[in-house]
Amino acid sequence: MLNDKDLRRAHLITRGNVDGLVCAALFLRHDPLCRVSFVTSPSAASSVLSKDSFSREVYVADLSPDECLLSHCEGRNVTIVDHHPLRCPTDDRAMMIIDEGRSAASVLAEYLGSEDAFAPLIAIADSVEYMETPLMEEMWDEHSSRRMVKEAKILDFSWRANIKDDVFRYRAALRLSQGVWPSEVPIIWRRFLTVQNERRWPRAVSLVKDRMRRIGDIGVLELNGRDSLLGFGTRALVHVAQRQDLGYAALIHRREGHSSISLRGLRTDGLDLGAFTDDFTRRHGISGGGHPNSAGARIPLSSSYRLIKELLALSNP
Numbered sequence: 001m002l003n004d005k006d007l008r009r010a011h012l013i014t015r016g017n018v019d020g021l022v023c024a025a026l027f028l029r030h031d032p033l034c035r036v037s038f039v040t041s042p043s044a045a046s047s048v049l050s051k052d053s054f055s056r057e058v059y060v061a062d063l064s065p066d067e068c069l070l071s072h073c074e075g076r077n078v079t080i081v082d083h084h085p086l087r088c089p090t091d092d093r094a095m096m097i098i099d100e101g102r103s104a105a106s107v108l109a110e111y112l113g114s115e116d117a118f119a120p121l122i123a124i125a126d127s128v129e130y131m132e133t134p135l136m137e138e139m140w141d142e143h144s145s146r147r148m149v150k151e152a153k154i155l156d157f158s159w160r161a162n163i164k165d166d167v168f169r170y171r172a173a174l175r176l177s178q179g180v181w182p183s184e185v186p187i188i189w190r191r192f193l194t195v196q197n198e199r200r201w202p203r204a205v206s207l208v209k210d211r212m213r214r215i216g217d218i219g220v221l222e223l224n225g226r227d228s229l230l231g232f233g234t235r236a237l238v239h240v241a242q243r244q245d246l247g248y249a250a251l252i253h254r255r256e257g258h259s260s261i262s263l264r265g266l267r268t269d270g271l272d273l274g275a276f277t278d279d280f281t282r283r284h285g286i287s288g289g290g291h292p293n294s295a296g297a298r299i300p301l302s303s304s305y306r307l308i309k310e311l312l313a314l315s316n317p
Contacts, residue, residue: 010034011055013045014104015062016169018156022105022125023061023081024173030112036173038166042069043287043298049073060094062104064289070094081108083129084291085274100291103129117179124152124182130293155182158191160200160231195231204229204236212240216312217247222304224254234262242266247315248273252304258286259304263311265293271315280307 012027014020016038024036035055039045045063049072052058057077060069064084073080073094081097083104099107103125109118123139126132127148140148159169168187175185182188195201207229212221219241223229229236234251241249247270251262263273273295281288281297284306288297299307 008033008035009055010057010059011037011052012059012061013037013039013048013063014060015039016159016163016166017062018128018152018159019062019103019105019125021155021159021169021173021176022103022121023108024169025121025176026105026109026112026114026118027059027061028174028177029114029118029179032174032177036170038169039063041287041296041298042066042289045069046072049078059108061108065094065096066287066289068287079111081111083107083131084289102126102131102133102135106131106133106135115179120148120151120181121176121179123148124155127152128156151182154188154192157195157201158182158188161191161194163231198230200230201232201236204232205239208236208240212237214244214246215308217315218308218312219244219246219249220252220308221250222252222254227253234264237262238264238266248311250308250311252308254301254304257301258298259301261288261297261299261304261307263290263295263297268293271311276311276314280310 010031012024012034014023020038027034037048039048042063045060046068049058059079059081061081064082065080070093078094079097080094081104083100083102085100086098097107097111105125106122109122119135120139120143123136126136162168168191172185172188208221212219219237221237237249237251247267249264249266253260263277265271265273272292274290274292277288277290277295277297281299284303285297285299288295290296
């Protein structure tokens, strides 16, 4: 990992999922010498940002700005590029480029002025983020839905082979910055084959089927300590919950001192989960927010059941 005294001009902080990987690829194309940090949440981004006093330019992509993150932007050249609904007041501590309805990679691509060769990769990010954009439809028509779905699966499965491996993420993004398909990158292809050959996806789905509880219209799965869904987490839970015609999926991962919550809405007319988690964590939690159909939160262990109870009450008035 890079140390805190890395003196490169630009620093990109983004997520380690498909959207974040594509963001990293686009930025490495823009600045091949940039520093890249992969994080899991706005609070983790705040921690990375607080330790970097050397980068002249900092870009934060696919991470919803909150007060903690903005507090570390003051007096610095920070640009936040995101696609989550903005739930904090805009101010002059950072330049904010927020555009809902497409992936963060798509927003970043427009800001940077990316080349046409990256259109399929951006469309993959849109599809994995469940954003049916005009670009996605165009790429599906041009390259066939079969190829686009396959390439999205290759990239999405590859990073799940070892979700803590940021060295892989960086190397994968660096190769993708050359404007190639995920299947054309050997390290991505090898990781994808590992996940495929070990049958991690069907095993994860089987684990969810065995352990998910149905509470009203919510599929709830609780994980503790070293419990694992083989890298698939919420994706496997959503797969099972959808097939049981549930309206919501809630993954509760109990960690030391707090619970990490992932919520997904499975119907178009459901509750705005981003607004719900933002409100709930202001009253009972640590941090939270997200999209109308996808949100996450960090809350005290004692608040987990309260969250499920309030979600159930609001979704069934």
